[in-house]
Every structure is written in structure tokens, then in C-alpha cells.
Amino acid sequence: MYSEAMSTPERLIESTRELLWERGYVGTSPKAILERADAGQGSMYHHFKGKPDLALAAIRRTAEQMRATATAVLDGPGTPYERIEAYLRRERDVLRGCPVGRLTMDPDVIASAELRAPVDETLDWLRGRIAGIVEEGKTQGQFAATLDAGEIAAAVVATVQGGYVLARASGSPAAFDAGIRGLLSLLAPRSS
Amino acid sequence: MYSEAMSTPERLIESTRELLWERGYVGTSPKAILERADAGQGSMYHHFKGKPDLALAAIRRTAEQMRATATAVLDGPGTPYERIEAYLRRERDVLRGCPVGRLTMDPDVIASAELRAPVDETLDWLRGRIAGIVEEGKTQGQFAATLDAGEIAAAVVATVQGGYVLARASGSPAAFDAGIRGLLSLLAPRSS
DNA sequence: GTCTATATACCGATAGAC
DNA sequence: GTCTATCGGTATATAGAC
Secondary structure (H helix, E strand, O other), X not given: OOOOOOOHHHHHHHHHHHHHHHHOOOOOOHHHHHHHHOOOHXXXXXXXXXXXXXXXXXXXXXXXXXXXXXXXXXXXXXXXXXXXXXXXXXXXXXXXXXXXXXXXXXXXXXXXXXXXXXHHHHHHXXXXXXXXXXXXXXXXXXXXXXXOHHHHHHHHHHHHXXXXXXXXXXXXXXXXXXXXXXXXXXXXXXXX | OOOOOOOHHHHXXXXXXXXXXXXXXXXXXXXXXXXXXXOOHHHHHHHOOOHHHHHHHHHHHHHHHHHHHHHHHHOOOOOHHHHHHHHHHOOOOHHHOOOOHHHHHOHHHHHOHHHHHHHHHHHHHXXXXXXXXXXXXXXXXXXXXXXXXXXXXXXXXXXXXXXXXXXXXXXXXXXXXXXXXXXXXXXXXXXX
């Protein structure tokens, strides 16, 4: 199922990452993880304390990867507006949803301070990063000085997260794209 | 747990509605439903075919209620902008999330055309209703004629749904409010 | 309509052999 | 490090008495 060079703990983490994305924490059983990782029960409890411990490792890695992906786009070339646009239009597997954001709907994740922390930190970091770009745009006069950078950043991230909801409800990425286009049309600098 | 005047099927539907909101479909067991409804297993399987059938009744009722709540605000007084603002600023139990939208993160709901249908229809109806108001605003000159009403509506609904994600991640409604304010600041008619 | 009994499978974890 | 055995508990549903 994975590269033969991959160690057992690695395979466990990777299969957990996939299942958390597809089915969430509550919907993911150790049995399903072990089958996908082609590992035995003994291996899992040797390398990890249990389901929460393994999930924590998986969530941390997913969060880290999301930051890297976002950084690559947000630190790209272009004006502040263009960089935010690049982030919003970035290629996504829309119907799968956000591997980080979806965890907020998981009662057991929200109930655990440890499991929630990486989710919170990642979305918080993203908002801050985008707010900084909005601030740049204000300085350059591309965005109205009256805008609150933190609020715009929250709206940007929320539109993406909510876009996944609309897309999954309708079974099509179209609603996600529509929301993104709508936000961009509101955010667009005056054609001056 | 509920009014004594409430019939057993009613109590079952209500307790299912609560649990679907709190824990989602995958995280809700018949046992938990029965305990909360103070009913026996025989009752549940007498009145409903099983968990999916009961969940469908619960989801339909929740969807219906969400439309009624949204209608009350969107059909209120004021300009198009003011009615959309009223919808966005409406009082919400933010940290509980959206009882309809959260179901889109439930793999078993998305996998079932029957369970997904009321979710899809409700969010689709909401987008259409808001798009109509944006269209009104365009006619009245309150919104720029270049805006696409359907896209703005998608952005509005997505911001709400995504706002729940940000709020639940951070454990505070502040992020939800920030996103709403950000969107409203972009949508606000020119002060002319 | 509601109850209890029963059934098969899975959940999440531990123990101890190899 | 990995395996199999075992555990008490739950998930979802059926059967049949009352």
C-alpha cells in the first residue's frame, strides 16, 4: 500500500492521516488503520500509546503540511491581491474537504485540548499570515485603509472552509468556486 | 427529558436531532438516542426502520427549521444590504456549529443520497434566497452592477459555514464574528 | 406499542509468546 | 518489533413475549 522503504510507524501515521481526512476521528477505527497500513495490532500499540496518540502524530503532520502548502502560494510573486487570489484559486481536491478544518466538526477532537491545539494553531497561523498580506496591500494603497486586516483574513479563510461545506453538500466543486469568485469580486482593487 | 405531552416518535426525533448536531451521524448510536429519549429499543424499531430512517426524519426537521429561521430574518425590513447584514449578524450558538452544514463532514451522510438531499436542498435554497436579495440590491443601485448575485450569495453562506470552523478551532466565537465583519466591510455600499 | 432476550460484529486496549 | 489471544463493552438489529 505504501513504499516498501516506509517504516511501520510511518505507514501507521500515513494511513491514519488518510482516514482522518476521509472519515474523521470518530469514524476511524484502529482496525481500519491497521488494515490500510498492513500492520498488526501489536505494532500499533508498540509504537503508539493508543488511538489518540497516533491521531495526534497524524494531525500534527497534516497541519505542518498545510502550512507548507499555504506558504508556497502566499510567499509567491505578485501584489498582495494577487497572492491572496493565488491562495484562493489554488488547486484543491474540493470534495475531499480540508483535512485540518474538518476536524473541528469532530466532537472527540474538540473535546481534547491536545488534539485541538494543532488545528487551532494552523488556522490561526493562516489567518495571521493572510492578515499580514492585507496589511501590505493597505500600505501600498491596493486595499482601502478602512479595512481591518484581521477581519479580511478571517473572511478569506472562512470562505474557503465554508466553500468545502457547500461543495460537499451539493456533490460538486461549483459552489466552492462560486464563493471564491464572489469574495474576490468584493476584494478586487478598484480598476483605477 | 422532554414535555410529557410529547409522543415517543417525537422524543426519538428530537433526541436524534440533538445528537446529530453534537456528535454527527457516525458519532451517534441508537443506544445514546434511546437513553436521551427515555425510550426502549423496541419502540425505536417499531416506529422507524433503523438508524438511517430515524436520522432522515431528524435531518428533514432540522433543515425545515433552518429555512424558517433564515426566512424570518431575510424577509425582514430594511434595504437588501441590511437584510443580509441581519442574516449574518443573527444570534447564533456559534460554538455548536451549524446543525445542517456539519453533516457535510459526515462520511455516511455524504455517501447516502437520501440523507444528503435535505442538506443540499437547504443550503441551495439559502443561496438562492440570498442571491435574490443581492439582485434586488443591484437593481436599486445599492450593490455594484458588476457583482454576480449567485457568487456573492455563495460567499455569504460560505463565510458563515467557515466561520463556525474557525470558531470551533479556536474555542471562541470571536473568529466567527471577525469573518462576518470582514465580509460586511467588503459588501458595504459606498458611503454616498 | 413497548419490553426483554439474543445475535453477530466491531471497538479500543492489554498480555504474553516469539 | 510483531504476532495471536483475550477482554469487557458497544453497535445495530431481530425475535418474540406481553
